[in-house]
Amino acid sequence: MSDQANSPRLQRQLKLIHVIAIGIAYMSPFAVFDTFGIASEASGGYVPASYIVVFVAILFTALSYGKLVQKYPMSGSVYTYTRHVMNSYLGVIVGWVTFLAYLALPMINALLANIYLSSGFPNVPGTFWVIGLIVLITVFNIFGVKLAASVNVLLVMFQFLVGSIFIYLNIRAINSDGAHHYITFQSLFPENLEMSPLLTGAALLALSFIGFDAITTLSEETINPRKTIPKAILIVASIGGFFFFTVTYFMQSLFPDVSVFNDIEGASPEIAFIIGNNLFLALFISGALVSVFASGLAAQLSASRLLFSMGRDKVIPKSFFGYIHPKHKTPLLNIILIGLLALMALFLDLESATSLVNFGAFTAFSFVNICVIALFLKSKQSWTVKNILSNILAPSLGLIFIFYLWISLDLFSIMIGLIWTTLGLIYLALSTSFFTKAPPEIKFDELDM
Template identity: 50%
Template structure:
């Protein structure tokens, strides 16, 4: 195996980034959230997805801007540190770590739920340990292996989703052909814009993944070209996929009144349209989603820790090292795997509440970084450049502010406690501001357009 001299190995192309991002987004989330959002929006899930896609694209565009300037594994942490302030950058990275840390836990929990439903006699901890051991070993082996496995599993999920749509269309034809081409899932007289936006705030979490590819910048070939393209492609492809699948599901089930289990609506729909055989195939797709998403989330979290460790804001000897042979931050990968074992002591709702706070913090600050960096450059301010570098990120900030407004009180309290711990650690590291956090130098290539 090729030696990497203690640095992350560049081996990823654009297609690898797209599959990584889609794996992080987990195509099967469209099924997991359908029942809840359908009830919230009174049968307008596709409309909520359209709103989410449009809103997320503003933030995705901001990420694509910043990764061109700072092609680092640190993502929002690096952008904030280099654009605004090193201490603020640490706090953004610390807060965003909630997102990266608890997503592997959620995947472990979902694996336990899915597998225990089929094999109820097997102790749940076996499934939890098994999935985390699998993702840890594959991530240690190298990103190329991990991304290749992810590509296969994402393709399988998309295949199952395609069969799901075909069977749904068949069911609609046998029930009421008029529903096949109805516009009601997108808009009807009963639709409320407030509930549609509330549904959009829930569905925003389905798009986590377009930003995660920025953590792979140092392992990507031609990162300043491929990573921005990957970010936009992931957001667009993911949005189109979510809108399409949810449309046919909504056309078949305009209301949740006929569903027995709103939270578990998708397995019920799978049984309805394809019987026990397809329900089994559907379950296999769900487990594949857990594995692929587990690989992606663990890899991203390890890269964020690596960037912070390399900068010295976390113990460098532990977090800032890359294995010279495998080209991966092995300690970080194992560390994330061990922390994810806490899934054995958490429920799904508690773990999910941690994610929102960290994700929305990162999104908000990346949009802010675009604006601040633009004015720092003192370029000629044209109408086009202001639209791209001020108005667009401001819209992204506005949407994230709305998401913050809709956060549960519990998630806010937990998030603020986590931030307080980060502030205390920052004070300790900087010895009450007597020591300055180190900065990294990057080639600045921002065009201002």
């Protein structure tokens, strides 16, 4: 019997709405509120313009993901793409490094939950909130991707409801004095605008879009993935870009100078109180908690699928990482493992966890663009203007922007990322007898998609 017949399979249950909800939840729309203060300071007060720049730039990488998932609609995402297009050893290392981002995001969400809830319940130990969130997320993910996806649909709807109320209250506050101080197009991109702070703000805000890529890990659980996943990628990125721009447009219109706030990093809760008093502040904090839960749910979901793909290929032990629960059709052991690893949030701070996300995400974005270029160069497609634009120019522009993000990384992020990469290289060397044999692989070219 072939490897394909013996290999564990995930179950196709997800429709377009589920995939979009998971992508948006992973992206965490409320990140726009958490970063507004520091982004306004970094960009010199041009947060909406910075979001336009980063959306256009990140769109090229989103298109690259869409191309590759049509060719390889499997659960491994960039691990699968790099392995098939470029090199099996390189694919393993890229998957290893990318996992760093998937692993760190549940930690970040647990830390954020601790921050929000500890401010409201100072007498409750922070350990309780961290462990509680991770356990809850793990339980939801164990009982099936459809349940997790359906819950995320509701959570995302609530976040957008709170966001819409936030926008309305901003508009009401702007109009209250009759002056209508809205940002004009000319003031969005004035003639004397300096590009350096604008690009600094864009680099900071690029992390807001992390999530559109994670839905590629759901390809094997999605109905008609070659059509659904690329469409979902563009929809998630576009919804995120529109929401981020709209929210910050009205926030910046109301508060062009963030120095008026007591805490720049906590500017959004201050704005929520100013425009809606304690009642809306309570609703706003509820939205933030929902965002944290939804993002953690999606992150653990995606990470478990990446590990499953590597386990099924026997790159890591298949008996553990390639296991699928017979009833719930979920990679049960992976989900539990990621939940346990997420408990490292008890020993990390927010800055350290964010560093892990940055290195892993930028690695994934870089290799997705490289893979599109490499795939075209290896193919026999004609060098038409259309093919050159979509397979060479577009991913190259995406790669240039990601390169700018790389050079903006702090030394701590780079050091942690390099240590993690070195560990992956050591494991790969030992498991392949020092690169004398190829990593194991299961052929899935004939999967019924």
